[in-house]
Amino acid sequence: MLNVVLGWLGTVLISIGVFFLFLGALGIFRLPDLFNRLQAGTKATTLGVVSTSIGVGLLVKGWLPFSVALAVFLLMTNPISSHAVARASYRAGVKPYHGTSPDECAKRNLDFSGEGEEK
Amino acid sequence: MKNDTPKVFKSIFALFVVAIFMIGLFYAFVSMPKGWGVNVNNRVSRLYILKNVRTATRLLDSGKFFAKGMKPLRAEVPYKPIKFKKTANLEDGAANxxxxxxxxxxxxxxxxxxxxxxxxxxxxxxxxxxxxxxxxxxxxxxxxxxxxxxxxxxxxxxxxxxxxxxxxxxxxxxxxxxxxxxxxxxxxxxxxxxxxxxxxxxxxxxxxxxxxxxxxxxxxxxxxxxxxxxxxxxxxxxxxxxxxxxxxxxxxxxxxxxxxxxxxxxxxxxxxxxxxxx
Amino acid sequence: MQVFLQNWIYLIASVSLIGVGLYIVLTKENIFRIIVGLNIIESGTNLFMIAIAWHPKAVMPIYTATDHLAVNGKVIAADPLPQSLVLTAIVIGLGTTALALAIGVKIFEKYGTLDVRKIKEAEK
Amino acid sequence: MIIYVATIVVIVIIITSLIAVFSKKLLSSIISMGLVSLGVSGLFFFLQAPDVAITEAAIGAGLSTAIFVIALKKVKKGETKDEE
Structure with a gap:
């Protein structure tokens, strides 16, 4: 009984994960500029990979601790690295898409300008 | 070469050298013994390879396992069939x-x-x-x-x-x-x-x-x-x-x-x- | 098709990596680019040595991953000797790369350029 | 079946190394060198050498690229001048 329930749960989790991974890939193709693509590539694939790995851990006997550890580490590092990439590219002078309403970073007058250039 | 050599000539010369080098490497790889041809027994101790092999004793008795000119191991070391995580190791104890x-x-x-x-x-x-x-x-x-x-x-x-x-x-x-x-x-x-x-x-x-x-x-x-x-x-x-x-x-x-x-x-x-x- | 790929694809990869690296070393003038070429040559050489140790039915030479390394008197594991050589060669490659980069930085401090030709002219 | 995956990886590696030759910027050349190392570490895993694959992924793709970028930042002026 427990095995059947775990199997269904794992299958549902893997299906959710695959759906969100597909959304991430679609977002990378469809969205206009770097920041939006980074958003799609991080947010969707984080949930996708986490739920896929936990689903695999439920399906296969004895893999649950490893897959939970993997999920925790991914949950911790993936947003940090994407934040670092976005911040570095903003400081290097990548302009956001013109439809981005209002540019909060420029509004708050953060001192990001001219960091990448020699004075 | 002088400094004012045209760039095209230089890259054509480099391509020539690279082509000769790659042909030589191909020849070296083809003429090398590969995969099944290499006798790993010469590189690692024979006890290592025989860990947890069920047919090891039979092969050891028949003397088929070893390359030509090698003595059967029985004469030197008392050999027992080894099971993984069950018996102490003869050689080393390392799984890797x-x-x-x-x-x-x-x-x-x-x-x-x-x-x-x-x-x-x-x-x-x-x-x-x-x-x-x-x-x-x-x-x-x-x-x-x-x-x-x-x-x-x-x-x-x-x-x-x-x-x-x-x-x-x-x-x-x-x-x-x-x-x-x-x-x-x-x-x-x-x-x-x-x-x-x-x-x-x-x-x-x-x-x-x-x-x-x-x-x-x-x-x-x-x-x-x-x-x-x-x-x-x-x-x-x-x-x-x-x-x-x-x-x-x-x-x-x-x-x-x-x-x-x-x-x-x-x-x-x-x-x-x-x-x-x- | 599968047999052809098993026999040739790793050879093609390693030899073309070595060729590309050699082309970079021969034609480029920037010192850092030459070091990039040397690194690519190193990757190709490591791939070459590991590919020699492999055969199509090989298993890992580790007992926690596989049960036995020899079946019916034939060794089915990949050859562990080139693997151990490459394992140490990669780490030493990082050390020598860092040393070469440090020398490049020192050259830039002295001559103000990374171009090999200009350094040669400045020497005269 | 895994040999077809390896073939795709090999094609990606060769294209990336050609990018390392023909790119104008030194930074993109360095990044593509790191990508070549990452692909080679994947090939090491297909060639049944997991020890070497771990080492190459940690060193070739991580530390080596980082050291290159750090050293490049020290010689920022030298990059633009001599690449024509």
Missing amino acids: VVTSIVVDYRGFDTLGEVTVLFLAASGVMMLLFGKRVKPKRKKTEPSLIMYVGTRIAFAVIFLFGIYIFVHGHLTPGGGFPGGAVIASGILGLFLGRNGYTPNHAGLKVFESLSGIAFVIIGLIGLFSVKSFLANFLPTGIIGNLYSAGFISLIYIAIGMKVGSELAAVVDSMIGDTKEEWS
């Missing part, structure tokens, strides 16, 4: 054959390679020592997310590196990748903080102590078993953590040494620029 080649069969070679790495690291330190560039640009604080996140991630990465080199004789890994993982964690600390410097004296002491530990383990083997870097500890059951004799001890020393050396290389590369890295 690559590890036992690196540390046991070619231990002296590994000592030399660690010495080469030490020389390279100290060369980098000597070349870049003492240069202090004044900060031209105004500093901005690295973001809070990077600061907190790298601190938490550093703990996990450090633990993972230690796991890799402690379990080097059981799972893939060992001292060299473990040290590299630890050094990349320290690189993450550099990126996350503004003006982070590790404790230089601590790094140097760590590196020297682990190097000395390697040699001392070798000397213990010399005085107790009469050969440098010989195994002097009991070999446990294959597959257990406390097995494989002195392999895990030496791998811990190598992991500490490689980690502190690569961290020192990264530090001497970054340290004197005085810029922010977030």
Whole structure:
């Protein structure tokens, strides 16, 4: 009984994960500029990979601790690295898409300008 | 060639040289014994390959296992069929054959390679020592997310590196990748903080102590078993953590040494620029 | 098709990596680019040595991953000797790369350029 | 079946190394060198050498690229002048 329930749960989790991974890939193709693509590539694939790995851990006997550890580490590092990439590219002078309403970073007058250039 | 040689001529000449080189490499690869042709028995001890082979005894009796000109092993060592995680090992106790080649069969070679790495690291330190560039640009604080996140991630990465080199004789890994993982964690600390410097004296002491530990383990083997870097500890059951004799001890020393050396290389590369890295 | 790929694809990869690296070393003038070429040559050489140790039915030479390394008197594991050589060669490659980069930085401090030709002219 | 995956990886590696030759910027050349190392570490895993794959992934793709970028930042002026 427990095995059947775990199997269904794992299958549902893997299906959710695959759906969100597909959304991430679609977002990378469809969205206009770097920041939006980074958003799609991080947010969707984080949930996708986490739920896929936990689903695999439920399906296969004895893999649950490893897959939970993997999920925790991914949950911790993936947003940090994407934040670092976005911040570095903003400081290097990548302009956001013109439809981005209002540019909060420029509004708050953060001192990001001219960091990448020699004075 | 003179400096005013046209670029096209130069690249055509380079393509010619590259083509000759690639044809030679193809020929060398084709004429080399490959895969099944190589007799691994000549490279690794025969006991190693026979671990947990059910048909081993029959083959040993019939003498089919060995290449021509080799004596059957029975005459030298009393041989029993070995089961994984059940019996103590005849040879070494290590489940990972690559590890036992690196540390046991070619231990002296590994000592030399660690010495080469030490020389390279100290060369980098000597070349870049003492240069202090004044900060031209105004500093901005690295973001809070990077600061907190790298601190938490550093703990996990450090633990993972230690796991890799402690379990080097059981799972893939060992001292060299473990040290590299630890050094990349320290690189993450550099990126996350503004003006982070590790404790230089601590790094140097760590590196020297682990190097000395390697040699001392070798000397213990010399005085107790009469050969440098010989195994002097009991070999446990294959597959257990406390097995494989002195392999895990030496791998811990190598992991500490490689980690502190690569961290020192990264530090001497970054340290004197005085810029922010977030 | 599968047999052809098993026999040749790793050879093609390693030899073309070595060729590309050699082309970079021969034609480029920037010192850092030459070091990039040397690194690519190193990757190709490591791939070459590991590919020699492999055969199509090989298993890992690790007992926690596989049960036995020899069946019916034939060794089915990949050859562990080149693997151990490459394992140490990669780490030493990082050390020598860092040393070469440090020398490049020192050259830039002295001559103000990384171009090999200009350094040669400045020497005269 | 895994040989077809390896073939795709090999094609990606060769294209990336050609990018390392023909790119104008030194930074993109260095990044593509790191990608070549990452692909080679995947090939090491297909060639049944997991020890070497771990080492190459940690060193070739991580530390080596980082050291290159750090050294490049020190010689920022030298990059633009001599690449024509």
